[in-house]
Amino acid sequence: MAHQETFETVTGCRIRIMRKGQGxxxxxxxxxxxxxxxxxxxxxxxxxxxxxxxEHPGFGGSATPQxxxxxxxxxxxxxxxxxxxxxxxxxxxxxxxxGWIAAELATFTCEKIKxxxxxxxxxxxxxxxxxxxxxxxxxxxxxxxxxxxxxxxxSVPQPATEEAVMLMLKNRLMTAKLGWSxxxxxxxxxxxxxxxxxxxxxxxGDDDQLLPPAYGPAYRDLxxxxxxxxxxxxxxxxxxxxxxxxxTHVTQFTQEVA
Amino acid sequence: xxLYMMHLMPYADLDLDYDKTHNSAWITLPNxxxxxxxxxxxxxxxxxxxxxxxxxxxxxxCVNEHHQxxxxxxxxxxxxxxxxxxxxxxxxxxxxxxxxxxxxxPVTVAEEFAMIDNITEGRFIAGFVRGIGAEYHAWxxxxxxxxxxxxxxxxxxxxxxxxxxxxxxxxxxxxxEYVNLWPRPYQTPRPxxxxxxxxxxxxxxWASHPDRRYTYLQTFTPAAMLAKYMQMxxxxxxxxxxxxxxxxxxxxxxxxxxxxxxxxxxxxxxHIENFLNKFLRxxxxxxxxxxxxxxKSMIGVMKAKSAIGGKQTIDDVMDKGMFICxxxxxxxxxxxxxxxxxxxxxxxxxxQFGTLPADLTxxxxxxxxxxxxxxxxxxxxxxxxxEPAFS
Numbered sequence: 001m002a003h004q005e006t007f008e009t010v011t012g013c014r015i016r017i018m019r020k021g022q023g024x025x026x027x028x029x030x031x032x033x034x035x036x037x038x039x040x041x042x043x044x045x046x047x048x049x050x051x052x053x054x055e056h057p058g059f060g061g062s063a064t065p066q067x068x069x070x071x072x073x074x075x076x077x078x079x080x081x082x083x084x085x086x087x088x089x090x091x092x093x094x095x096x097x098x099g100w101i102a103a104e105l106a107t108f109t110c111e112k113i114k115x116x117x118x119x120x121x122x123x124x125x126x127x128x129x130x131x132x133x134x135x136x137x138x139x140x141x142x143x144x145x146x147x148x149x150x151x152x153x154x155s156v157p158q159p160a161t162e163e164a165v166m167l168m169l170k171n172r173l174m175t176a177k178l179g180w181s182x183x184x185x186x187x188x189x190x191x192x193x194x195x196x197x198x199x200x201x202x203x204x205g206d207d208d209q210l211l212p213p214a215y216g217p218a219y220r221d222l223x224x225x226x227x228x229x230x231x232x233x234x235x236x237x238x239x240x241x242x243x244x245x246x247x248t249h250v251t252q253f254t255q256e257v258a
Numbered sequence: 259x260x261l262y263m264m265h266l267m268p269y270a271d272l273d274l275d276y277d278k279t280h281n282s283a284w285i286t287l288p289n290x291x292x293x294x295x296x297x298x299x300x301x302x303x304x305x306x307x308x309x310x311x312x313x314x315x316x317x318x319x320c321v322n323e324h325h326q327x328x329x330x331x332x333x334x335x336x337x338x339x340x341x342x343x344x345x346x347x348x349x350x351x352x353x354x355x356x357x358x359x360x361x362x363x364p365v366t367v368a369e370e371f372a373m374i375d376n377i378t379e380g381r382f383i384a385g386f387v388r389g390i391g392a393e394y395h396a397w398x399x400x401x402x403x404x405x406x407x408x409x410x411x412x413x414x415x416x417x418x419x420x421x422x423x424x425x426x427x428x429x430x431x432x433x434x435e436y437v438n439l440w441p442r443p444y445q446t447p448r449p450x451x452x453x454x455x456x457x458x459x460x461x462x463x464w465a466s467h468p469d470r471r472y473t474y475l476q477t478f479t480p481a482a483m484l485a486k487y488m489q490m491x492x493x494x495x496x497x498x499x500x501x502x503x504x505x506x507x508x509x510x511x512x513x514x515x516x517x518x519x520x521x522x523x524x525x526x527x528x529h530i531e532n533f534l535n536k537f538l539r540x541x542x543x544x545x546x547x548x549x550x551x552x553x554k555s556m557i558g559v560m561k562a563k564s565a566i567g568g569k570q571t572i573d574d575v576m577d578k579g580m581f582i583c584x585x586x587x588x589x590x591x592x593x594x595x596x597x598x599x600x601x602x603x604x605x606x607x608x609x610q611f612g613t614l615p616a617d618l619t620x621x622x623x624x625x626x627x628x629x630x631x632x633x634x635x636x637x638x639x640x641x642x643x644x645e646p647a648f649s
Binding site: 042135136137138162165166169170172173174175176177181183 | 394399402491
C-alpha cells in the first residue's frame with residue numbers, strides 16, 4: 001500500500017505531510033535535503049508505526065512563512081503540529097537539521113514526547129572538532145561526503161528536471177537561512193539539553209564527514225537519559241545508507257520505551 | 259564624461275602555480291602565499307599610482323572591498339581612502355563600495371565615510387554593494403539575509419547622514435537607541451551614492467527610483483550587456499516620469515593603451531589573462547552561496563553552466579568589449595563609440611590588472627591620460643540633477 005500524502009495548514013503555514021502505517025505515532029523530522037520521497041526506511045518503520053513525515057516550513061512542497069527565522073521557530077512550530085494532529089504521545093525521530101529541531105523542541109517540553117531519536121543531529125558545536133562545510137562542496141562532493149559507501153554515493157541521482165533543481169535550491173536556501181552562522185548550531189542549546197526528560201537514542205555513522213562522530217559522545221553527555229549507538233561503515237545518513245540496521249535499532253529502542 | 263582610475267590592488271606577486279593545489283585564489287587559499295615584505299611594497303606602489311592619477315588629471319580614484327583573497331588586498335578600503343585623502347588634492351575619492359550586508363554595525367561605515375568626506379572637504383563618493391558571494395564565506399554573514407540586511411543598513415546609513423540626531427533605529431537586523439553621527443558629512447545633504455553591480459534588474463529598479471536616483475555602475479560586463487542594463491535604467495526612470503542623466507550611469511572596465519595595437523596586445527596579454535584565470539578563479543559554490551541570488555536567477559546561472567573559472571583569453575574579453583586594449587587612437591575610438599551609443603557619464607578605468615607591473619602600469623596611465631582622456635573629458639555630460647534631499 002502506498003503512503004498517503006496530504007497538505008495541512010498549521011500556524012498559518014501550508015505544509016506537505018506523508019503518512020503510512022499502523023501503531024504508535026512516529027514523527028520523522030528530515031535533514032537539509034528535505035523529504036520529497038517516501039524512502040525504504042520509512043516503509044520498514046511503517047510496519048510497526050504510524051509514520052508521519054512532514055516537510056519543514058520553508059522546505060520542499062511546504063510553504064515558506066514570514067515568521068520563519070530560526071530553528072527555534074521550527075521547534076515551536078512542531079509543538080503546534082503535534083497539537084494540530086492530536087498526538088499525545090509520539091516517538092520523535094530527527095536527522096541532522098531535523099535532529100537539531102527535535103532536540104530544541106525536547107528542551108522546551110517532553111510532555112508529548114514518548115521517546116527521542118537523534119540521528120547525527122546538528123545543533124551543538126564541539127570545540128576542536130572541525131565540521132564539513134556543505135556550502136562549499138559541489139553537488140558531486142556533497143554526495144561523496146555524505147556516504148561511506150562510494151558506490152551508493154555515485155548512484156544518488158542529481159536533480160534532473162527544473163522543478164527538482166528548484167526544490168534543491170529552495171532546501172539549500174532555507175538550510176543556509178537557519179544554519180549559515182553560527183554554522184549549523186545554536187550556541188545556547190547545549191545549556192538546556194539537560195532539560196530533556198524523554199528517553200533518548202543517539203545514532204551516528206562512524207564515517208560521518210559532515211558532523212564527525214566525535215559529536216556523538218558530546219551529545220550523549222549533555223542529555224541525561226541518553227545512549228549512543230555508532231553504526232560502522234556509515235556516513236551522515238544512517239537511515240539511508242544502513243536502513244536495516246537503523247530501523248532495527250529504532251524499533252528495539254522505541255519498543256523498550258513502550 | 260568624468261574619468262576615474264579604479265584600483266583592485268591585487269597581490270601581484272602571487273605564486274601563479276597555486277592552482278595546481280588549490281581551486282581558488284579566494285577564501286581557502288592559505289595566507290602563507292602572502293609575503294608581507296612583498297605586500298608592503300605593493301600597497302605603497304598602488305597608492306603611489308592612485309596619487310599619480312591625481313597629478314595626471316583624472317577626475318577621481320576608486321577603491322573597493324574584498325576579503326580573504328589574492329584578487330584585491332583591500333578588506334578595509336577606508337584605510338586606502340584615508341591614506342589618499344591627504345595625499346591627493348583634486349580627485350574625487352570613491353569607495354565602491356562597502357558590502358553592507360556583512361556589517362554587524364552599519365553606523366561604522368556612516369562614520370568612516372563622513373570622516374573622509376570631511377577631511378577631503380567633500381571629495382568623497384560613497385558606494386554600496388552586497389559584495390560578491392565569496393565574502394559571505396569569508397565573513398560568516400548569512401547570504402540568505404543579504405538583501406534584507408543591505409536595505410536595512412542602507413536606510414540606517416542614509417538616515418544617519420541626513421537626519422538630525424539623536425534618533426532611535428529599530429530594524430530587524432540592526433537596533434540602536436541613539437543614532438547621532440559626529441561628524442555629519444561635509445556634502446549636503448550627503449555624499450553621492452553609487453551602486454556598482456554586475457547587472458541585476460532588481461538593483462537597477464531600486465537605484466533608479468525617484469527617491470534615490472543613485473548612479474548605477476556596471477562592472478566587468480560585455481558591452482552588449484552594458485547597453486542593455488543602461489537602457490533598462492533609462493526605461494525605469496522614464497516609467498517614473500523623469501529622464502535619467504548621464505551622471506546616473508557609469509561603467510567600470512579594464513583598459514590598456516600601448517603605442518600601437520600590436521604592442522598593447524602583446525604587453526597586456528599575460529597580465530589580463532592572469533587576472534581572468536588566476537585571480538578571479540573560484541568554484542560556483544564559493545561565488546554563489548544560497549540566497550545570494552533569487553531562486554529564479556540561480557536557475558538561470560545553473561543552466562548557463564559557465565562559472566567564473568573557465569579559461570578565458572585576451573581575445574575573448576576584447577571581442578566582448580570587456581577589455582579595451584590598443585593604440586591611443588583605437589582606445590579613444592572604442593570608448594567614444596560606446597559612450598555615444600550607451601550614454602554613460604562616468605568611466606572607471608582599471609589601468610592595473612592582475613600581474614601588470616609598475617612600469618607598464620605607469621606607461622598605461624600616462625598614455626591614457628595624455629592621448630585618450632582629454633578627448634573623453636571634453637565629451638559633454640548632461641548637467642547633474644541634484645539628488646533629492648532627505649528630510
